[in-house]
Amino acid sequence: MSDNDTPEIIDEVNELREKIKGSRGMFRDQDFLNEVAQQVADTTHLSRLSVAQALVEDLRNFSAKPHLSSVKTHINERRDNHLLSLFDASYFPALSLEYLRYETLPTNPHLATRYASPTMPVNITASSTGFESRVVVALFPENHIDGLQYGDDLIFYFINKFVERHNRITRRMIDAVMADDSFPLLRGVDDRTVEQASSWWVRLHEYHHRQGDMPIPQYLPYKSLKPLAGLEELRVDISGILTCLNDPQLPAEQAHLAYEYILSERLLRYSVEGIPRPNYDAVASQLLFNYLTEQGGIELRDDRIRLRPELPTVLAGFLAEIQRIERQIHDMPAEEVQQELLAFTNQYTDYDPQAKDYRHVPYFAQIKERLGV
Numbered sequence: 375m376s377d378n379d380t381p382e383i384i385d386e387v388n389e390l391r392e393k394i395k396g397s398r399g400m401f402r403d404q405d406f407l408n409e410v411a412q413q414v415a416d417t418t419h420l421s422r423l424s425v426a427q428a429l430v431e432d433l434r435n436f437s438a439k440p441h442l443s444s445v446k447t448h449i450n451e452r453r454d455n456h457l458l459s460l461f462d463a464s465y466f467p468a469l470s471l472e473y474l475r476y477e478t479l480p481t482n483p484h485l486a487t488r489y490a491s492p493t494m495p496v497n498i499t500a501s502s503t504g505f506e507s508r509v510v511v512a513l514f515p516e517n518h519i520d521g522l523q524y525g526d527d528l529i530f531y532f533i534n535k536f537v538e539r540h541n542r543i544t545r546r547m548i549d550a551v552m553a554d555d556s557f558p559l560l561r562g563v564d565d566r567t568v569e570q571a572s573s574w575w576v577r578l579h580e581y582h583h584r585q586g587d588m589p590i591p592q593y594l595p596y597k598s599l600k601p602l603a604g605l606e607e608l609r610v611d612i613s614g615i616l617t618c619l620n621d622p623q624l625p626a627e628q629a630h631l632a633y634e635y636i637l638s639e640r641l642l643r644y645s646v647e648g649i650p651r652p653n654y655d656a657v658a659s660q661l662l663f664n665y666l667t668e669q670g671g672i673e674l675r676d677d678r679i680r681l682r683p684e685l686p687t688v689l690a691g692f693l694a695e696i697q698r699i700e701r702q703i704h705d706m707p708a709e710e711v712q713q714e715l716l717a718f719t720n721q722y723t724d725y726d727p728q729a730k731d732y733r734h735v736p737y738f739a740q741i742k743e744r745l746g747v
Contacts, residue, residue, distance in 0.1 A: 380475055380500045382419040387458070387473040387502040390414065394471060401462050401519045404437040410460065410471065420473070424448060425458045433460065441520045450492075450528050457530075461504070463517040468507035475500045479533060479573050484623050491580040492526055495573035497534040511535045512576075523591065529580055536572035537565050540639070543747045547642040551741055553680040557638055559631045570628065571635035578614030578632075585613070587700040588711070596712045601719040601732070604658030605696065611640050612693045619686055641666075641679075645735065646742040657723060657732045664722040664735070665692055674737070 390413050400406035411433035420426050428444035436442075445459050455476050461469035476496040498505060515527035548557055583590040583606070590597065590606065597606045618624065618633040645659040652660065666672040671688030673680050699714045724733040741747075 379419050379422075383423070383473060384500060384502055386417045386420045387471060390417075391471050391503060398462060398470065401460060402436070402440070407433040407436050407460075420458070423456050423458065424453060425456050429458055429460070436519075441522055442518050445518070446515065446524075446527060450526060452528075455499075457513075460519045461517050462519045462521070463514075466504075466507070466510050466517060468510060469504040469517065471502075472504040473502045474498050474505050476530070476532075479569065481573055481577065482624065482628065484621075485574060485577055488621075488623070489578055489581040489617070491577065491584065492528050493577045493580040494528045494530045495533050495576050496530055497569075498532050505532075508535070508539075511539070531572075531576040533569050533572045533576075536575075537568045539643070540568050540572070540635075541565070543646070544638050544643040546745055546747060547646070547741065548638060550745055551642065551677070551679055553675075553678050556679065556681045557634045559627070560634045560638060563631075567631065568635070571632045574618070574628070574632040575611075575614065575636050575639070578617055578636075579610050582610035582613040582617075586697065587703050593703075593708070596708050597715075599712075599716070600654045601657050601661075601723065601725075602712065602715055603654040604656075604661065605715060605719050607655060608640070608658045608662055609693065609696050611636055612689050616686070616690060616693065641672075645738040646747055652732050652734050656734065657719075659738075660724070660732065660735050661719055661722045662692075663738075668722070677737075 390410070393413065394410060397406065411430045414426055414433075415421050415430050417426075421430075425445060425448045428448045429442070432439075432442040432444045442459060449457055455478075456473070457476065458473045460471050463469055475498070477499055479495045479497065481495070504510065511532055513530040513532075515523040515529065545560075548560060586609070588596070597603055615633050615636050618629040618636070621629065640659060641662055642659075644655040645663060647653055647656045647659075663672075666685070666688055667674065669688045669691065671682055671685040673682060695718065696715070699711060699718060702714070703711050724735070725731075726733055
């Protein structure tokens with residue numbers, strides 16, 4: 375199968391997407407899945423892909439074996455650079471029957487081995503309509519209709535979308551709100567450099583989710599509340615930041631660039647997401663901003679944020695406090711540890727008990743309105 379056939383494959387997938395539009399409630403009905411499988415099998419170009427043949431097999435046997443094992447084996451073994459499946463993810467509503475072709479990105483060998491995880495930083499080179507959605511920046515194993523994730527299942531991050539998002543939002547915020555001496559390596563870098571920093575970020579991110587006393591996915595049920603989901607994201611990203619600052623085996627300039635990149639995304643871009651109703655990432659950024667301000671890691675002067683020399687120490691202290699609370703899981707019921715994590719989060723966030731939701735930091739609401747991001 376030549377990549378020259380990709381436009382025809384995409385046309386066929388998009389045509390099938392239209393046929394099943396509005397049928398999400400049928401995604402586990404065997405008769406419906408048999409019909410979708412036959413439609414895929416009857417295509418001229420798509421049906422020649424081995425991943426399409428795997429999907430047909432899985433769909434036809436789904437009631438007996440509700441696991442897309444053939445598709446996921448094809449993907450996990452990286453038999454080619456094609457990905458096709460039927461997806462059902464509440465937070466990615468654009469996805470249904472989807473196809474993409476990808477290219478893998480290079481990484482630092484020490485990073486890939488010392489901080490190993492089933493992470494795949496890739497660029498999308500062609501895709502069906504669903505993957506064009508701006509919010510679909512990653513693809514997780516549980517996004518398939520089987521809803522399952524196993525330890526070796528690959529997690530895809532679409533790095534070209536990270537680069538676009540950084541250029542559209544974060545870079546403008548750096549120029550608008552940061553002191554002139556902040557994030558010096560990030561200013562004026564090209565897309566290839568941002569691509570490298572993004573790849574480092576997602577590898578460190580997935581690795582650290584699986585570390586600590588309450589790792590994901592084992593303790594996901596206790597971290598699924600909006601503020602605690604945000605706290606978990608902060609835990610892993612600050613762990614990644616400190617790795618970049620403290621691991622002498624990583625190339626120093628690339629590691630410092632990744633540190634600046636992760637911090638800028640977490641502190642700035644996520645802070646304006648979801649206004650006026652913050653999502654879990656925005657709650658986490660509100661928590662980080664308030665904690666760093668109170669503890670002296672950053673300061674707001676003349677409406678600009680300055681990173682203080684104490685910042686790495688303050689970040690280490692933040693992580694140590696989360697680790698102290700989570701370490702209690704060995705002696706306390708999980709529900710009690712969950713409440714302590716929630717109390718820590720609420721100490722540095724603005725919770726509105728009447729609305730039963732979190733408020734944004736007014737500073738970032740103003741920035742969002744001013745920049746139109």
